[in-house]
Amino acid sequence: MSNPHFLDPDWWRHAVVYQVYPRSFADADNDGTGDVRGITEKLRYLAELGVDAVWVSPWYPSPLLDGGYDVADYRDISPDFGTLADADAFIAKAHELGIRVFIDLVPNHSSWEHPWFKEALAAAPGSPERDRYIFRDGRGEDGELPPNNWASVFGGPAWTRTTNADGTPGQWYLHMFDISQPDWNWDNPEIPDMFDDVLRFWFDRGIDGFRVDVADSMSKDPLLPDIEVDPQTGFGSNDKRVGSPQWDHTGVPEIQRRWRAVADSYANTELGGRVFVAEAYLDPIERLVEYVRPDRLHTTFNFDALLSEWSAGSQRAVIAKTIPAHEAVGAPTTWVLGNHDNVRVATRYGKPITGVDYTVVDPLGSAGDPIELGAQLITMPTDLELGRRRARAAALLELSLPGSAYIYQGEELGLEEVEDIPEALLQDPAWERSGHRVRGRDGCRVPLPWSGGVAPFGFGTDAAPWLPQPAHWGELTAEKQDADPASTLNLYRAALKLRRERPDFRTDALEFHEADGGDVLAFVRGSGTLVVVNFGADPVDLPAGEVLVTSVGLVDGRLPSDAAAWLSIS
Incomplete structure (x- = not known):
């Protein structure tokens, strides 16, 4: 085993985790879509890179209307990505190489293809089947208006009206994200029970932890009140201020404590206790660290680091407030530069505006919307040479900080955002929901270049990838960078080797x-x-x-x- 820290019970406190977006990582069956066998075949690459764990974005059965975050079955693998047997083989191989495995938990909503939502649509108002989700009668004389003024994160209203079996208009259901993602009703005991079972299903298969999607979103104010209107959209504001009826509501702590108890019940097993990392955009940081108190989750992404501008003052301000806030609750910090929701680092740092200035009192910061930020950045010119240079420096900064660090696939290759994907190929729901105003997040999800001089650059053998790769990525393939001592790939390898070997980085x-x-x-x-x-x-x-x-x-x-x-x- 190449990782001396694999069996350390506190491995997660200093872990470097590599995020795999499975649709875009490696295509073993040559159908243009990445898959689990492709990830397994590249595990030695990740071991040589020097990471401690891999986080796989949703691999569940899904219609892929939101990149897999519309889950139709929480206990299986999408046929597009493989089988449960493939997942078991992947987990076993990762552990053999000293790599822990995280997968996504998507607890706010399911896909509209989930059997329980289909049952809900077929059932009558007030039925047990409908109570698993958030259905309400509409307002207005004939129920023609949504139950409240809430907005979808992807644009438009957060409510969609159903049609009754006889063709007449029916109730409305809540979807804080895409129309295809109905929100679960966490006040119904069936839902927390079901998710307990999901956790155990994957923990029993050897999964080491979960990244919790929108970890601040499950609990809603049961009164579903109207909220202050956003003048730009005409809907309720989606900000996450204290007291929001949608975000970080009062039921969230108990849900997280319940999950922590399930994870801790594995403490005496061969792999030790299981862990969580939360995705939550919350300000101020004192709210965020409540999520990582000892009886709640283990770690939470520090999105202030991702959103900070490229300046010494702003970066220092983020570090100076983040570390003591986490120390106060006994949790490690969790650093991140990019992910599947944000403009790639090399592009972001090559823009005239590189982020938020955290030397300013109460900046927009982590309450910001990454989709809207991406929409603003794409209108600006990019100096890619400058952006890649800064991204290399940012990697050394991130990997030197105390706590854990995350690498989004392709950052180690210096890949940029693909900002010119043809409109006909865009798949992010934000594109349609915004009325073609926001191109969405597809630009950071383009399949990786592994080898060769022409597309698909070793992603598969010859099938066209589901999103087109830039022709110049032949200069950025893992194969080409492996042979170049000065490459970004070899910079990451050198830094990760030092991080693992030097005791200073374990404090x-x-x-x-x-x-x-x-x-x-x-x-x-x-x-x-x-x-x-x-x-x-x-x-x-x-x-x-x-x-x-x-x-x-x-x-x-x-x-x-x-x-x-x-x-x-x-």
Whole structure:
């Protein structure tokens, strides 16, 4: 086993986790869509990269109207991706290589193809079948108006009216996301019972943890009140302010405590206790860390790090508020630069606006909408050379921080957002729900380039991938970068090897180091590793010490602009 920390019961507190979007990772059966066997075949690549765990985005049966987050069966594998036997083989191979496995839990909603929703549509109002979801009569003389003014995250109203068996208009059902994703009714005891069973089904198969999709969304105010109108949409505002009837509502803590009890019941098994990471965009950070108190979830993504602009002041402000807030509840921090919902790092950092300035009091920050942010960024020009340079430095910054870190597939190759996918090929529901105003998240989900000089670049053998790959990605394939010592892939490998080997990175100690001049962020990790990131336009001198790794080459011994270095100073 290549990972010496695999059986450490606290492995998750310092883990580096690699996110796989299965539709776009590797296509073993050559049908244009990635699959579980493709992931299994690439596990040695991930082991050589040096990650501790892999998180697989939804692999369940699904009509794929929201990229698999519309789940039709929580206890099976989509035929597009393989079989349960394929999943078992993948889990076993990952563990053999010292890699833990996370999968997605999607608890806010199901697909409209889920058997229980089909039963609900066929049943009468007030029936037990309908009570599994949130059905309500409409307002107005004939029920022609939605039950309230809530908006879908993807655009338009959060309610859709059903049609009765006799063809007359029926009740409305709630969907905080796509029309194809009806919200579960978590006040019905059947729903928490069902999800307990889902957790145990996968834990019993060897899954080590779950990433919880929209972990702040399950509980709703049963009165379903109208909320303040957003003047831009005409619907209720979807912000997540304290007291929201939709987000971070009062029932969320008990749901999470129940899940934690299920995970902890596996503590004495061969693989040890299972863990969770929460997806929740919440401000201020004191609200977010409530999710990782000892009786709730284990970790939660720090989206402030993802949304922060590229500047020393903003990045330092995020670090300075994040670490103590997590320490106060005994939880590790969880750093992330990108994922399947956000504009890729290399593109984002090459824009005129790179993110939010966290030196400003109460910035938009993690309450922001990544889909709307993507819609704004795509209108701006991109300097990809600059963006890739900054992304390399950002990787060294992220991987040097205490806690766990996540890598979205392709970040280790320096891939950019594909901003020119033909409109006819766009599949993100935001495209249709926004009236073709927001292109959505397909640009960060384009299949990976593995080898060769022409598409599909080793993703499959010859079938056209489900989204088109840029022709120039032949210069960015894993095969080509493997042979280039200066490549982004080999930078990640070097940094992850140092992170695993140096004891300083297994501690939570971080002390800011005041740099001499320039727009520089510097801090000491543990007792002997200095991290320096130069955000300024001019090269800066490095303190005395052995240079361990740099994001770009030094110039006359100085750290250039938009670059990072790790130094041994003990």
